Amino acid sequence: MSKITRRTAIGALGVGVAGVAGYRYLGTDTEPPVRKATSTGHNPASIENTRAGSASWRVTPDDPRTSKDRAGQIQGYASTTSAAHGDALAFHVSLRTPQPFRIEIHRLGHYAGSGGRLLVTSPRLDGGPRAAPRPHPATGAIVCDWPASWELRIPGTWLSGTYLAVFVAEDGHRSCTPFVVRDTDRSSDVLVVLPFATYQAYNQWPLDGRTGKNLYKGYARPGVVGNNKHRAFHVSFERPYSDHGLPRWSELDISFVQWAEQHGYDVSYATSVDLHEGRVDPERYAAMVFPGHDEYWSGPMRDVVERAVSVGTHIAFLAANNIYFHVRLTDGDGRRGARTVVCFKQDEDPRPDANGPTTRWRDLGNERGKKRGKAEQGLLGVQYNGILATPAPLVVREPGHWFWAGTGLRDGEGIPDLVGVEADGYDRSMPVPEDAERTLLSESPYGDSWGKGGGRGRRIQNTSLCEHEDGTLVFVAGTFHWSLALTDPAHRDPRVQRATKNLLDEMLARHTTA
Numbered sequence: 280m281s282k283i284t285r286r287t288a289i290g291a292l293g294v295g296v297a298g299v300a301g302y303r304y305l306g307t308d309t310e311p312p313v314r315k316a317t318s319t320g321h322n323p324a325s326i327e328n329t330r331a332g333s334a335s336w337r338v339t340p341d342d343p344r345t346s347k348d349r350a351g352q353i354q355g356y357a358s359t360t361s362a363a364h365g366d367a368l369a370f371h372v373s374l375r376t377p378q379p380f381r382i383e384i385h386r387l388g389h390y391a392g393s394g395g396r397l398l399v400t401s402p403r404l405d406g407g408p409r410a411a412p413r414p415h416p417a418t419g420a421i422v423c424d425w426p427a428s429w430e431l432r433i434p435g436t437w438l439s440g441t442y443l444a445v446f447v448a449e450d451g452h453r454s455c456t457p458f459v460v461r462d463t464d465r466s467s468d469v470l471v472v473l474p475f476a477t478y479q480a481y482n483q484w485p486l487d488g489r490t491g492k493n494l495y496k497g498y499a500r501p502g503v504v505g506n507n508k509h510r511a512f513h514v515s516f517e518r519p520y521s522d523h524g525l526p527r528w529s530e531l532d533i534s535f536v537q538w539a540e541q542h543g544y545d546v547s548y549a550t551s552v553d554l555h556e557g558r559v560d561p562e563r564y565a566a567m568v569f570p571g572h573d574e575y576w577s578g579p580m581r582d583v584v585e586r587a588v589s590v591g592t593h594i595a596f597l598a599a600n601n602i603y604f605h606v607r608l609t610d611g612d613g614r615r616g617a618r619t620v621v622c623f624k625q626d627e628d629p630r631p632d633a634n635g636p637t638t639r640w641r642d643l644g645n646e647r648g649k650k651r652g653k654a655e656q657g658l659l660g661v662q663y664n665g666i667l668a669t670p671a672p673l674v675v676r677e678p679g680h681w682f683w684a685g686t687g688l689r690d691g692e693g694i695p696d697l698v699g700v701e702a703d704g705y706d707r708s709m710p711v712p713e714d715a716e717r718t719l720l721s722e723s724p725y726g727d728s729w730g731k732g733g734g735r736g737r738r739i740q741n742t743s744l745c746e747h748e749d750g751t752l753v754f755v756a757g758t759f760h761w762s763l764a765l766t767d768p769a770h771r772d773p774r775v776q777r778a779t780k781n782l783l784d785e786m787l788a789r790h791t792t793a
Contacts, residue, residue, distance in 0.1 A: 322467075322545035324388070327438045332390025333397045335383070336443050338455045338523045345453055345523045348486040351375045352452035353406070354519040355382075356423065357444060359616070360475045360550045361459040364435045368458065369427035371517075372446055373409035380406045382429055383445040386438070386460075387533060389541035394533075395443065401429045406448070411490070412518075419492045419511025420619065421484070423518045433460055439547040441473065441536050446524075455524035459548045466563040468545040468787055471536065474573040476551040476580070476606060478526035479514045479620050486521045494575075494604075494622050512626070516618045528572040531598055531762040535570030538765035538776070544783060552617050554580040555608045561587030565790035566783065570597045570762050572701075575606045575620060578634040585658065588751055593786040595754040597762045597779075599701045600663040602655040605640050607632055641709065657710035659755050660717045660743040664704040665727035665735065670760065673697035673742065674723040682720055682744060682781055686774040694772060697764060698723050702740035703757035712753065715745040721757070750789050754782055 338345055346352040355372035362368045370382055382401040390396050409425040439462040445455045459473060483491040488502045492511035499505030520526050539546050549559050555577045561567060567587055573596065581602060587594060604624065608617035621637055623629075628636035634653065635643040641662065644652020656662040672693025675683065688694070702725060711717060723740040745753040756762075764775035 322543070323438050324440075324540050324546050325543045327386070327396075327440075328389050328391075328540050330390065330396055332388075332393030332395055333385075334393050334395070335397060336385035336387065336395035336445060336455075338445060338453050338525065340523050342453075344451045346446075347522050348484060348491070349488065351408075351485070351487075352450075352454075353380060353446050353448040354454050354484075354524065355428065355444070355446045355456055356517065356519045357456050357458045358427070359458065360516060360552045361461045361548075362433050363461050363463070364433050364437065367430050367432050369430045370444055370446075370456075371409075371423065371425040372404075372406055372428040373425060374406040374448055375408055376450070377405075377407035379403050379449045381447050383447060384431065385443045385445060387441040387443060387536055389537050394537055398437070399431070401431075404428055411485070414490065414492055414497070414511065415513065418513035419497065420513035420515050421490065421492060421511070421518055422515045438462075439465070439467075441471075441532070441548055454519070454522070456520060457524075457526065457529065459550050459553075461549050461553060461558065462547055463549060463553065463558050463560070463563070465547060467547040468565045468790075469539065469547075469783065470559065470561075470564040470567045471532075471539065471546050471548050472554065472559075472567060472569050472573075473532050473548065473550050474569065474571050474575075475516075475526075476555075476575040476577070476608065476620050477572055478520070478529065479516055480575045480604075480606075480622065481527040482514060482518070482520050484518050484521045491521070494620070494624070507625070512621060512623050514620050516620075528598075528759070530767070531759065532571035534766045535568070535597060535762045538779075539568075539783075541766075542780065551576070551580055552608065554583045555617055559583055561592040562590050564592055566593040566595060566786040568595045568597065568783075569601065572598050572759065573601050574603045575622065576602045576604070576640070577606050577608050578632060581640075581658070588658075588747065588753060591749060591751050591790070593752045593754075593790065595752075595782060595786070596659065597756045598759050599703045599755075599757050601659060601703070601755065602640055603663055605634055605637050605643060605653075607637055652710070654709045656706055657712060658753070659703075660712055660715070660745040660753060661703040661705050661719075661741050661755050661757055662709060663701060664706065664740075665702050665725065665738040666729040667699055667702060667725055668728035668734075670696035670699035671723060671725040671740070673721050673740070673758065675720070676722045677718055677720055680718060680720065680744075681785060682718075682778055684777075684781055686777050688774060693723075694774060696770070697760050697772065697775065698725055698740045698758045700759035702738065703743070703755055704739045704741045705743070712745050712747070715747045715753070717743060717745045719743055752782075752786055752789070
């Protein structure tokens with residue numbers, strides 16, 4: 280049974296260009312008209328992807344021109360994780376050797392396989408070295424205080440999307456940093472949410488052998504990576520991402536973005552910070568998709584997803600280890616907005632919030648007498664249960680379910696290497712979603728490799744689909760390799776592509792407009 284929601288009619292995007300001084304605009308003077316968004320391909324993303332793309336957005340670790348933290352040839356960060364039309368977005372850049380440089384702004388998508396489109400190039404800018412910050416003695420936070428090198432005002436014609444600023448030094452060295460252009464006033468079929476809080480949790484900039492820290496580790500002594508004793512409790516967005524500038528595991532998100540835009544879905548974009556700061560109204564969307572590694576969640580972020588389910592907006596998590604650590608996003612360390620991620624994990628949290636200390640979600644809620652009251656499985660249907668040293672097959676269950684339609688898969692058949700990196704599964708000791716029927720679409724044995732002594736033994740991975748009484752769906756892939764199987768040449772699998780299309784199409788078919 281489908282739920283009727285109060286989804287608003289979708290209007291056309293504005294076509295006025297906000298003034299941006301000093302850069303070269305590469306689009307046409309008049310943007311094509313935008314029609315009402317539908318699931319049939321007549322939408323802004325489909326129109327955008329008909330334009331000529333370019334592969335120049337790719338900044339790869341193995342390219343000798345790519346910057347490395349130990350040398351710091353050219354690195355930079357953006358003043359915010361997302362920006363709306365008319366917002367000013369500043370870029371802060373440091374170069375080891377004083378020299379001119381430029382900044383290229385690319386939008387990521389399909390673009391006939393090129394994966395991105397170059398939109399603007401800054402004027403020739405003068406650059407030089409910036410002061411290297413030291414970790415805060417109490418929190419471990421590494422906060423840059425670099426001046427703005429260039430400011431961009433987001434044009435009103437730019438489509439919501441995943442964007443990449445590529446920093447190019449005159450000597451040829453390059454690095455990049457991501458950001459999102461959001462348009463949360465426009466309803467779309469699918470809202471794609473990128474996990475910037477988790478990006479920052481894993482960011483160990485600078486990987487210079489001495490200084491860098493993230494929420495996992497730091498350096499015990501020069502040249503030696505330490506453990507939890509050496510990690511940070513606060514990590515700041517006011518710094519570059521390590522080495523080439525693409526956050527760890529961002530390839531999961533990019534793979535889904537390219538696939539969704541190739542297949543004509545009406546998508547718009549936001550970040551985990553947008554969820555936290557209250558900029559996302561879930562009633563504007565048929566579905567919200569979390570395509571990447573989305574481990575670190577604040578209370579306000581989780582509130583948005585719980586509200587989405589309650590109002591009939593479908594949810595899809597396409598990786599594993601989702602909503603695992605409870606965090607606070609603050610303006611800590613003297614910065615504006617949610618520019619710091621705080622997580623004390625097993626250490627004592629000096630400032631618990633209404634949800635409790637910054638530890639695992641599954642360890643919260645017990646004080647009210649409800650065992651595992653905040654466990655992520657109570658929302659998602661499954662939860663993180665292990666790490667894989669080598670990939671394992673995803674073993675299919677319920678092959679007659681509409682989710683697997685057209686894949687040709689049989690019960691017990693394995694999709695090779697689809698369970699990778701981390702996995703989710705059903706834990707009988709944890710709560711499950713109330714008023715929902717859950718279907719486990721896989722049952723994949725694997726050997727856990729976390730910790731000493733060969734790991735924690737045999738585990739079972741489950742891909743899960745929960746259907747609430749009103750027809751609202753909550754899907755969890757339960758593996759890191761799902762999104763990669765959509766477009767990545769080393770992982771691509773047509774059966775995973777078909778199942779993902781079945782899922783999104785079913786979500787859109789169930790979502791009706793009042």
